[in-house]
Amino acid sequence: MTSGSQSASSRERTIASYTISDDPARLDLRAIHAYLSRSYWSAGIPFELVERAIKSSLCIGAYDSAGAQVGFVRLISDCATFCYVCDVYVLEDHREKGLSKAMLAMAIDHPKLQGLRRWSLVTADAHDLYRQFGFKALAHPERHMERHDPDIYRPKR
Numbered sequence: 747m748t749s750g751s752q753s754a755s756s757r758e759r760t761i762a763s764y765t766i767s768d769d770p771a772r773l774d775l776r777a778i779h780a781y782l783s784r785s786y787w788s789a790g791i792p793f794e795l796v797e798r799a800i801k802s803s804l805c806i807g808a809y810d811s812a813g814a815q816v817g818f819v820r821l822i823s824d825c826a827t828f829c830y831v832c833d834v835y836v837l838e839d840h841r842e843k844g845l846s847k848a849m850l851a852m853a854i855d856h857p858k859l860q861g862l863r864r865w866s867l868v869t870a871d872a873h874d875l876y877r878q879f880g881f882k883a884l885a886h887p888e889r890h891m892e893r894h895d896p897d898i899y900r901p902k903r
Contacts, residue, residue: 757856761848763811764840768852773800773807774815781818781835786870788833790899799833804859806852808836808845816840819849825858831867831876846872850879 756769779796782788799820808817817836823829831853836845853859867876884890 757852759848759852761844764816764843764845764848765809766806766845766848766852767809768804768806768856770800770805772809772813772815773805773818775800777815778818778833781837782833785833785835787868788899792899795899804853804856806849808840808849810840817845817849819846819853821853821856821859823859823862827862828864828866829853829859829862831865834867834869834872846875847878850875854879 756767756771758765758767758769760766775793775797778800779791779793782796783791783793802822804821804823804825806819806821807815810816817840818833819831820833821829821831831850834846834849836843865881867881869876
């Protein structure tokens, strides 16, 4: 779950006293689940689903000086044509320090995510953040479709 050693192919950057890293060995799955399970987009998500999603994604974390995970970005990509940005968060006590920008900058610059035709995401409240990285409203929303079950993590009665 959490490890102090950086893998040979991982990338790290520092911002003030924080470290931004794509090293999967540093991810704290319990901390990530704790946040996601109370977020507006995945409230109640089971731990096992978070674990499975992370294993199939490129993830970037933000860590404080003690190594505790305080932020996260999950990137779903074929590493050839598209990338879906999701599960972006920074813990409340660590906001306004540039961590979300630093994690997104690492994602945009990541060697595995170069030359992609399309990046997409869904947000209810962070439009200004994503605009700084070239995201904009859909040019042709009529072409996009979704199948969405907002109650998927709620117990069935």
